[in-house]
Amino acid sequence: MIKSFIFFQKQFEIKTPFAFSNLVLEVISSALAETLMKYEKAVSPRFKRKLAAALSLSALSLAAAAQESPLPESNFKLSGFATLGLTYNDNSDKGAITNFSQKNPANKGWSGNLDTVGGLQMEWRPAVNTSLVVQGVARAGNDFDPELRMGYLRQQFENDLAIRLGRIRNPLYQDSDVTEIGYAYLMVRPPLPLYGIANNINSVDGADVQWRHAIGNIAFLVQAYMGQSDYKHRFYNLTPVSEADAKLRGMSGLSFSASLPNVTARFSRTWVDSYTLRSSEISQLNSGLSQLAGGVRALAGFLPGASEKAAQIESFTNPYDNRPIYTSLGFDASIGQWRLLGEWTVFDSRSSMVGKYNGSQLTLGRSFGDWTPYISYARQKRSSTSVDTSAFSATGLSPALDGNLANMQAALNQAAQYSDLSMRSVSVGVRYDLRDGMALKAQYDRIQSPNGNVPGYFAISRLPAESTVNLFTLALDVIF
Numbered sequence: 001m002i003k004s005f006i007f008f009q010k011q012f013e014i015k016t017p018f019a020f021s022n023l024v025l026e027v028i029s030s031a032l033a034e035t036l037m038k039y040e041k042a043v044s045p046r047f048k049r050k051l052a053a054a055l056s057l058s059a060l061s062l063a064a065a066a067q068e069s070p071l072p073e074s075n076f077k078l079s080g081f082a083t084l085g086l087t088y089n090d091n092s093d094k095g096a097i098t099n100f101s102q103k104n105p106a107n108k109g110w111s112g113n114l115d116t117v118g119g120l121q122m123e124w125r126p127a128v129n130t131s132l133v134v135q136g137v138a139r140a141g142n143d144f145d146p147e148l149r150m151g152y153l154r155q156q157f158e159n160d161l162a163i164r165l166g167r168i169r170n171p172l173y174q175d176s177d178v179t180e181i182g183y184a185y186l187m188v189r190p191p192l193p194l195y196g197i198a199n200n201i202n203s204v205d206g207a208d209v210q211w212r213h214a215i216g217n218i219a220f221l222v223q224a225y226m227g228q229s230d231y232k233h234r235f236y237n238l239t240p241v242s243e244a245d246a247k248l249r250g251m252s253g254l255s256f257s258a259s260l261p262n263v264t265a266r267f268s269r270t271w272v273d274s275y276t277l278r279s280s281e282i283s284q285l286n287s288g289l290s291q292l293a294g295g296v297r298a299l300a301g302f303l304p305g306a307s308e309k310a311a312q313i314e315s316f317t318n319p320y321d322n323r324p325i326y327t328s329l330g331f332d333a334s335i336g337q338w339r340l341l342g343e344w345t346v347f348d349s350r351s352s353m354v355g356k357y358n359g360s361q362l363t364l365g366r367s368f369g370d371w372t373p374y375i376s377y378a379r380q381k382r383s384s385t386s387v388d389t390s391a392f393s394a395t396g397l398s399p400a401l402d403g404n405l406a407n408m409q410a411a412l413n414q415a416a417q418y419s420d421l422s423m424r425s426v427s428v429g430v431r432y433d434l435r436d437g438m439a440l441k442a443q444y445d446r447i448q449s450p451n452g453n454v455p456g457y458f459a460i461s462r463l464p465a466e467s468t469v470n471l472f473t474l475a476l477d478v479i480f
Helices: 018-038 045-068 192-199 280-297 306-314 399-418
Strands: 076-089 094-096 109-111 117-127 130-139 146-156 161-169 203-215 218-235 242-259 263-278 325-335 338-348 356-366 371-382 423-435 438-448 458-460 468-479
Touching (some): 076 094, 146 203, 192 338, 192 356, 192 371, 192 423, 192 438, 242 280, 263 280, 280 399
Antiparallel strands (some): 076 117, 076 468, 117 130, 146 161, 161 203, 203 218, 218 242, 242 263, 263 325, 325 338, 356 371, 371 423, 423 438
């Protein structure tokens, strides 16, 4: 499969002195310590104990390996990937984005902001079973600012077991680990209706345990992971565009995959204890809710159920906070010249404001030599009901208070409206493999939200808006 070798196409042989090994180990330890200090107040004592134990185990294993194991002949590998993509968007209301942290959407006209990306990865092996991996990327949609996607220490044990400590790519969905590596994917990009939600979480800071085992011609991989993640969530409907600090704490998950010669299937589920959004605008909203609740309580002697009504109003404090569960079941099958990919996902935020979504996608391709035309259908649909704001109904006792309640109700209803990510897409395209490590793609996407009042997964400044977006993309993908 393409994924198995995309990072290791070019190798450089470097004889690394043991003194340099010690220096790198010192840098690794400092970086891990800095990460722990950064999140010391945010993580639970239980998580600290688990991570400390894992770090100690890895440190002991690394020290033993460095002293007892001979260095491999080639202990340094450098690889990279890049996509040069140009996308035409025909919709002036909706900018195409891969995630809600993207600074520059692909707005109407031609743009390279959606898919253009470059990345470099370094792997250094101070001992036979120990490696340090660092990967950085730069995206056109984020002004080519460098971003660290991976930075972890990996220790392999003899019983098919490996531990990684540090920053890993998010393992939420079937292809989350290669969403930025265009060459590894049949299409230009994984379907936006499905992967937009998962793409917000580029990386996870923590640890994972991987167990690989083969039975006959079936290769199994079990992965357990835990950690946390931060990113900047952009509200494109505000003028100027506002950023909120998004923090995911207490992430834990399990994935199971089985690979046969022609089929790979994967199941995963990820739980998040706390997903918070904080910004000055949200703080102002919280202050307004507190004042309204106080005003309602002041009417306790005249308004039946005033305390309950005030409590319901206060329940909207930090309205975007949630405790999501991500579930994915996918497969990738090759039968002769045909290739079929499919995935089913559930995103359950356990929040009435954010909602619950069911997603699915199916992609079919057929190879003719170096040419592979394909067609794909994807859908993301909100299955939960919209938020109930009846707590903000008028009291009938204070015109001023009732006016403020109405304004807050309208603001929350609008926030809920902008939170609806429902949409579907039909994509057709062709991939031409120019040579090993290089592919040219052309793709047309027709993406629709249910109506003009549903934004879908786009950068949108106002509602209602045109519900249909047509994208045409030309992309050159390379790995090296």
